[in-house]
Amino acid sequence: MLNPADDALAARLPKGVLRPITPAYLEEPRRRLTGQAGLVAAPRNVDEVAAIVRACAKARVGIVPRGGGTGLVWGQILPQGPAPLILSLERMTALRGLWPEENVLIAEAGMTLQAVRDAADAAGRLFPLSLASQGTAAIGGCLSTNAGGVTALRYGTARALCLGIEAVLPDGRVVHDLKRLRKDNTGYDLRDLLIGAEGTLGIITAVSLRLVVPPPNIGVAMLQVPGPEAALTLLSLAEGRMAGGVTAFELIAGQSLAFLAEVLPDIRQPLPGAPWSVLIEVGLPEGLPAAAALEGLLGDAMERGLVLGGVIAQSGQQAADFWHLREHIPEANRLIGAIASHDISLPLSEIAGFIRDAGAALAARGDMRVNCFGHLGDGNLHYNLFPARGRVRGDYDALRGDLSDLIHEMVVARGGSFSAEHGVGRLKTGELDRWGDPARLAAMRAIKTALDPLGIMNPGAVLSATAGQAAPADGPDRS
Incomplete structure (x- = not known):
């Protein structure tokens, strides 16, 4: 049953947006903390998002945006203080447009990263952002947290892959900036301001994304190295030989393999017991066989003492198995x-x-x-x-x-x-207070105050409470 204040807020919301408060809305992946909610709303379009934000601003109720809920720093849950409205983007999953000849795709914020990648693939293109949680992670959340993943070496973080944004500001106004342009010098870049803000300055509702033509020749290898210093030298060697073709370069400690053997023994290990290893993926143009390039790299690196041995994937399945191992290291960690x-x-x-x-x-x-x-x-x-x-x-x-x-x-x-x-998120606000540059923090707080003077947007995330909080549950405008 709603309390009177939440009942009054519910009456102001668009019809059909409210959802039952189930545990799924209050959890984070590691299950170390449980959130709270006064209401859960799942809008169907940007106009409903704007109406919800305006209603919450009038009632002085905090809003916690939620995408796929895969974040690891508690940005998607509010464990204490006045109960917020959780605004879930789960129903905003439309593919609004795809222009293969422009290498551009526009997606609503609730579309999963995997769905974005699948849509690009169906058009003969690649959206290169890749995360272990991509089947659940929402693209809006990926932009809101500026997700990185395994391909940032070559393609950059989520920020580098975003051309434009549609977003709802804390007063309910909509920023219509879904441009498909590579160049647009028309003042302050609100897109970059909202990316990485973790929902504290507004709610991303749709994004214009940069696609690429997938490299035709892909090679994957796991190589045993003497240690991290050799791995870094190997990285430099690989980048020189591949001329920008290194897509991913992952370091794997022997402890990772030991944990996998202990709790996920069915995962095949090409280099069992290796104290240190790297997983490298390269994507090369037509006429440059990736496997041959990796063989040349392996031979050169072994002569220099940078590699002690290795396995080059001989099939797509073997390459997938190598990545399967890497992607399950976090799961093994969780089980330990x-x-x-x-x-x-x-x-x-x-x-x-x-x-x-x-x-x-x-x-x-x-x-x-x-x-x-x-x-x-x-x-x-x-x-x-x-x-x-x-x-x-x-x-x-x-x-x-x-x-x-x-x-x-x-x-x-x-x-x-x-x-x-x-x-x-909320997990590391103390670290940001301690280690952040004072001038940078002051500027961030000024921006937060200017855009969100009521402090309703994801209160307590990123900036500690001194940056402004939603009013308490019995605030004067909550009726």
């Missing part, structure tokens, strides 16, 4: 149960030193296992800590905060970031 997880990025030249020094610093703090893996090609690592064998996560409760502080301090000291691709 991490003490703390870190989504970090570093300048490439700092990565090997960080891995060495962080390992030594953690060893001095206690007995634990480290799983370091991720998108080495763009400097993004997932540096996760796990209990030693025979111990459980709870044994490390007193250390957890100090361990994350240690990792983030070492990252920032080397010119890196504590949030590479997952965003800030």
Whole structure:
């Protein structure tokens, strides 16, 4: 049953948009926190989104936008404070247009990333953003968090793949900016402002996306390397030999393979027990066989001592199996149960030193296992800590905060970031307050105040509460 304030708000909403509040709307993937909601609304079009936002602004009710719900930093749930309206984009899934000759696709924000990729593929094109969660992740959420994924090395993050945006601002006005242009110098770029804002400045309702012609020759290999420093040298060698054709370059620690063997033993491992390995994918033009290029790279790298051995995929299925292994590392991590997880990025030249020094610093703090893996090609690592064998996560409760502080301090000291691709959400607002540049934070708060003076857009996400919050449930305008 709704409380009187929510009942009054519900009466202002477009007919047919309300949904029952089920657990699915209140969960995050790791199930470490549960959100709350006064109402759940699922609009069918941008006009209904605008009407919902106007009603919430009048009632001083916070809005938490929700796409596929796959975010890992709690941006899609509000666990405390006045109960918000959850605005789900689940019904806005239309493909509004596709122009293969222009390499452009326009999709509504609730369309899944996989559906976007499938639509592009059906037209002989590729939308290159690729995530393990792409079957569930919504394209609006991908833009709202500026998702990265495995192909950012070659194609950039979600931001680089977006040409235009349709969005609803905090006062209910609609920004109609679904341009299909590569060049448009007409003032402030609201598109780039909304991308990565995690729903704190407005709600993305549709996006114009850049497609590419898929490379005709694709090759995939898993190569064992002596360590991270050799992997970085191999990356440089590969990029020189492939002339921009390296699509992905993933670092995989031996601990990743050990966890897979322990909890997902059915996953085939081409290099079982390798202390360090890389997964490389290249996409080359017509007339340049990718397998042959990888064979040449392997031979050259082995002569230089950069590679100890490897397997080059001989079929599409074998290549898919290699990626299947990589994409299940996070699932193995979840089954093991991490003490703390870190989504970090570093300048490439700092990565090997960080891995060495962080390992030594953690060893001095206690007995634990480290799983370091991720998108080495763009400097993004997932540096996760796990209990030693025979111990459980709870044994490390007193250390957890100090361990994350240690990792983030070492990252920032080397010119890196504590949030590479997952965003800030509500989980990392304290880190942003601590490590963010003061002038940059002041500008962000000024923008937030200017666009969202009532603080109703995803309150408490990205910027800590001092940036403005939705009014309390008994606020004067909630009736």
